[in-house]
Ligand SMILES: C[N+](C)(C)CCCC[C@H](N)C(=O)O
């Protein structure tokens with residue numbers, strides 16, 4: 001006897017044969033047994049299972065065995081067809097459900113990842129906001145620049161490249177293809193029209209090689225991504241600023257004791273063969289410039305000795321660093337106390353420690369002085385103060401005063417020359433911090449050129465009180481480094497860090513030099529220090 005008959009005789013009630021209420025009306029008599037149970041005429045109604053079943057595993061197993069056994073002879077083909085169709089659609093639905101649940105799981109993973117990223121970004125933002133709004137302030141000292149930071153595994157999963165747990169968006173990846181049709185081989189500019197990339201761009205294939213990933217895109221384009229670039233993309237803002245900002249391995253802050261260990265780089269006289277030049281193993285001009293800029297990056301200044309005491313040799317030397325910046329004082333300057341320009345530099349009065357160009361939105365990065373001559377008089381000694389050292393001291397002695405100088409904007413002006421009154425487009429704090437790293441980035445201090453203080457006038461006392469403390473630190477003997485410049489030695493210093501001044505003088509005193517933009521000297525420094533490959537390889541991520 002077929003198992004089906006046995007089952008019916010056992011008078012068990014077949015539950016799962018009763019379909020879920022279907023939106024589709026039964027094809028025949030509405031009171032008939034649910035349509036998937038409709039039997040062909042040979043089977044009498046009395047043997048049909050009751051219509052109010054309760055399910056148990058035994059019944060469901062029996063049902064399943066029935067379906068897989070000889071039920072077919074009892075059901076008309078149409079029912080079997082419907083059942084199979086339903087089964088198929090059930091299977092299809094089941095597969096779809098599985099796929100959706102896999103997607104939900106993956107999306108949940110992505111959500112978790114994104115939540116992790118958001119947490120990290122919020123933490124970084126909080127740290128940055130704390131820096132901008134009030135500490136903890138960081139005076140860059142032992143910059144733990146690691147040219148070969150750890151590398152995370154790069155994988156291809158569910159249509160995306162991942163670095164460790166971080167998913168790289170395909171839009172960013174495609175936009176930063178480095179191939180010669182996307183980036184101009186000579187100018188390094190992007191040729192690709194970013195917004196021609198479809199928003200739903202996807203990766204069709206991805207092959208992993210030792211140092212790069214080879215990707216074919218849904219638009220047919222093929223790209224290769226260096227694993228170091230991909231790793232750089234997920235590093236924290238501080239690490240990503242290292243190469244862009246040209247951070248050195250170390251920064252040394254100093255006081256008057258620097259007089260005993262003056263950072264100095266002998267220069268080559270024109271025509272002298274570099275092979276005979278033994279200092280620090282320099283073999284080319286670029287080697288010399290690298291050593292000069294490394295000292296400036298570490299100490300904030302460097303003397304370059306062995307230079308002919310002429311404006312021509314001085315200008316030639318400075319142009320080896322980068323092009324000279326033009327200002328309303330001209331380009332390469334050669335000045336004396338004749339008020340040729342309406343500024344106290346063109347007088348013989350003492351000048352307190354200050355930074356130049358506080359009236360420019362972008363103060364010059366480097367400033368150079370080469371004393372060419374001083375006759376029939378005395379004085380005119382040069383003063384240098386390490387603004388980073390003074391800031392470090394203020395931070396240690398009076399955090400509130402530091403906070404005021406780091407957050408209250410101050411304006412400046414240069415208005416002495418006919419038809420000129422230069423002011424920056426906005427105010428800047430005396431102590432300006434790098435929003436990526438939190439480190440002190442720039443000191444702007446010039447009490448002669450200061451204009452408005454960005455506080456309600458009734459509140460300005462708090463700024464004056466803080467500034468008075470900073471001024472007193474700048475004027476402490478242990479922080480002042482005095483030097484009498486000599487013809488043949490050029491002083492080059494970082495005008496974003498080192499303050500300069502001079503004592504009054506008599507007689508005829510002639511100084512030449514130049515300004516060089518911050519971005520231009522940092523560019524020169526990092527291309528020599530890190531190298532073109534490292535610098536250009538980080539453009540997309542810094
Ligand atoms: C001669 N030289 C062009 C270097 C200086 C010009 C005056 C600089 C101005 N006192 C300032 O603090 O920015």
Ligand SMILES: O=C(O)CCC(=O)C(=O)O
Nearest residue numbers: 345351356382500501502
């Ligand atoms: O004459 C000097 O030694 C320095 C002048 C000065 O401070 C300047 O040119 O900014």
